[in-house]
Amino acid sequence: MSISERPFASYHLWSLVAPAAGQQHLHCQMRRGFIKARQHEPQVQALLAKVTAPQRIGLLAQKGIYEFHHNRHLLNQSDGVQKVAELLKLAHSCEEVQQRVLQILTKYHDEPLLSGKRVILLTRGDEGFPKPIWVEQKHYSFRLYATMDCVFIESTGALHILDFKTGKSTFDRRQALVYLVAARYLYPRQKAVASFYNLEFCKKSDLISVTRGELDFVEFELASIAQKHQEDLQKYQQQNHKFSQIFPPNPGYHCKFCPFNSICEFSTFKAPQKVQH
Ligand code: SF4
Missing domain, CATH: 1.10.10 (Arc Repressor Mutant, subunit A)
Known part of the structure; x- marks a missing residue:
């Protein structure tokens, strides 16, 4: 199996596979299909580049x-x-x-916020794809991608992984859980906690920390997501005319905000035509 064929997981993939709590009605698997299966098609590529x-x-x-x-x-x-x-x-x-x-x-x-803190990692945000973390266990293996905005050391010696937010986006606990799984491989000797900070509203989330058993469970969940997504990609490679069955659409009002509404045949939103003078 080549590197690119090895199943992978990330918070982004998790959010595309499964909706956050209470967001089921807005969730569309076809978006995952466009982003992760058809991303090399010129039309999709152009939309993703915006x-x-x-x-x-x-x-x-x-x-x-x-x-x-x-x-x-x-x-x-x-x-x-x-x-x-x-x-x-x-x-x-x-x-x-x-x-x-x-x-x-x-x-x-x-x-x-970071003044006086022992910061050991602070990214610019434009570094591109992070290096994969290889997760190898008896019953599963996958590549894990987790780009951390900032890591500093608490006075207790614990690692604190901080994610910066802007706008009105809600804090999704799953993102913190992915960071904590990544931290056990990147910083295996240290206890880690995670939190979010909204830079526009100066709002901190609660500190998020989990037990070793809970982390095992999250890691297993990520392995299942990686596996499911890999199977969907293989199905699509073999039968790309079944795109809408493999990545079923869920059209609705949210199509208005979907980057693929101009090329998606199921979109309920049609952009107004430009008037020609
Ligand atoms: S336009 Fe609507 S149906 Fe099509 S991919 Fe986007 S959200 Fe799904």
Whole structure:
């Protein structure tokens, strides 16, 4: 089995396979099909390459935090926000992105969450795909991908994995669980906890920690997701005319916000036609 054929799992895949609690009615397996099975088709590739304003805000906010901590004097300078905005080339973004990112930088400058912490990892957010973690157990094996925004050491010696959020997105506990599974391989000697922090609302989640047994269970769940997805990909490779059976659509109001609504034959949302002058 080549590396690319080995089943893989990530929080992103988990969220595409199974909805978060209470989100069943918005969940569509066909989106997973477009993202993970048809991603090399030119039309799909072009849609995936589009960066939405919320994605851009998330990326620039993460980069901004990175710049503050790699140019620490900027946290103490009155024009620190302006300087970071210049490093981010924020002026090249649209008005909405500029305004919201400036607000995020200002709030962080006023109350820098990581100040005084022993930070051992802080990513810029544009590093690309992380290296896989090889999970090898007696009954399963898969590649695990987990990109951590930030890791610091608590005063107790525990690792704290922190995920930055922007916008109104809710904290999904599953993401923290994936980080904690990754941490047991990346930092096997240390106890780990995880949490989320919304940079726009300065809102912290509760600390998330689990027992060894619970982590085993999550790891097994990830192995099942990896296996199921791998089987779906193989089915699609063998019978690509069965796309909608392998990745069943769940059309509804949410199609309006789906990046594939322009190419999905099941979409209930039709973009208004441009008027030709
Ligand atoms: S447009 Fe609707 S049915 Fe089609 S993939 Fe997106 S959410 Fe699913």
